[in-house]
Amino acid sequence: MRITNKHGRQLNNSCQCSGTIRLITVCLTALLAACGADETATSNTPDDTEVTVRTVTLQPTTWQGNVTSFGVIEALEEVSIAAELSGTVKAVYVDEGDEVSVGQLLLELDPRKSELALTQASKALEEAKAQLDDASQKLARRSNLAASNTISVEALDSAKVALDSASARYQRAVAAHELAQRHLEDTRIYSPANGQVDIQAVESGEPVRAGETLVTLQLSGGLRMQTWVSETDVLLLYAGNAATIIASALPGQSYPATIEWLGVAADKNTGNYPVKLLLNSPDAQLRPGMTATATMQTRPVDDVLILPEQALVDRARRKVVFVVEEGVARMREPVLATGLANHLQILAGLAPNEEVIVDGHAFVVEGSAITARQR
CATH class of the missing domain: 1.20.5 (Single alpha-helices involved in coiled-coils or other helix-helix interfaces)
Incomplete structure (x- = not known):
């Protein structure tokens, strides 16, 4: 221009x-x-801002959960006590016509095979736990190396696969140990209620099959509840454990009960297992045929680390947990098992006495300065 x-x-x-x-x-x-x-x-950005959160300190505990199921109240006339597993009768402690009380030992099966199975399961569980710990440590080391680009992505992925495999083996070992422990307990047969021995069906030294009736008790009166549970839940229950029953027609009242019997075979149509509960102190308001809900205590698990479900947060499409270390947030990706109400069992990745954030995650990232308040 x-x-x-x-x-x-x-x-x-x-x-x-x-x-x-x-x-x-x-x-x-x-x-x-x-x-x-x-x-x-x-x-x-939040990285430079001190974030106030609520935390809990992880401590080993004995955990006992509940299984809830729906069923029907039935009239109680007699109780047939069946063998939970096959074996040989070691001793019978009652005769026909004897009066028995709840919790009284009625007979025993030979426990030697069950004791051996429990010993083997305990060793397998120890080995699986050691392998899980080793795999978790290797993944932690490789994750640190990957952060500084000193190992390949393939090596890190291999460590993650190894940890997943070790976790699966550990969970199978835990289930096998619990089953072996239950089999040993099932060699001792106790009375689930007060009553009178109507039929003594076996003698000492006699072989019996799983599901075979051993003793029939005649009860003077009372009620029971018939319900059904899944194949997962039936492994958590055992005869003699406490329960609470609430009838649909009487929502304001609860009745104590005892697990009387667990079925040994699942229903062919539903795949669920039958469970019978004995009401300890029913009253005149309860009637046979009423529908009800049963809440049954599960087998206690010792020395378990429990993580509150609200401690888990989503980061980069992963479920992670933030731990407070010297006033700073550190991200962890623990190995967890489900099934404890709104809590999760920690299998690896977190240790006792660590302080875990359970509330206030919104602005927390790796390295955030933290002001922690115990919940």
Whole structure:
């Protein structure tokens, strides 16, 4: 473009360049100001802000959960006590016509095979736990190396696969140990209620099959509840454990009960196992045929680390936990098992006495400064 003055003469190039330089200077000043504003905004991210959270300290505990199921109240006339497993009768402590009380030992099966199975299961559980701990430590080491780009992604993925496999083996070993322990307990048969021995069906030294009736008790009166539980829940229950029953027609009242019997075979149509509960002190308001809900105590588990479910948060499509270490948040990805109400069993990745954040995660990231308050 040609630029001229009012006399029609062309302006020189120096004026034109001077205007251009001034325009560039203005643009650079605006750009630098914008960059300064962005830098100020970045410095106010949650990483630089002390976050106040609530925490819990992990401690080993004995955990006992509940199984809830729906069923029907039935009239109680007699109780047939069946063998939970096959074996040989070691001793019978009652005769027909004897009066028996709840919890009284009625007979025993030979426990030697069950004792051997429990010993083997205990050793297998110890080995599986050691392998799980080793796999967890290797993954932790490789995760640290991966953060500094000193190992390959394939090596880190291999460690994660190894930990998943070790976790699966450990859970199978825990289930096998619990089953072996239950089999040993089932060699001693106790009376589930007060009553009179109607039929003594076996003698000492006689072989019996699982599900075979051993003793029939005649009860003078009372009620029981018939219900059904899944194949997972039936392994958590055992005869003699406490329960509470609430009838649908009487929602304001609860009745103590005892697990009387657990079925040894699942229903072919539903896959669920039958459970019978004996009401300890029914009253006249309860009637046979009423529907009810039973809450049954499960087998207690010792020395368990329990994580509150609200401690888990989503980060990069992963379920993680934040631990407070010296006033700073550190992210962990623990190995967990489900099935304890709104709590999770910790298998690996967290240790006793660690302080875990359970509330206030919204602005917490790796390295956040933390002010912790115990819940």
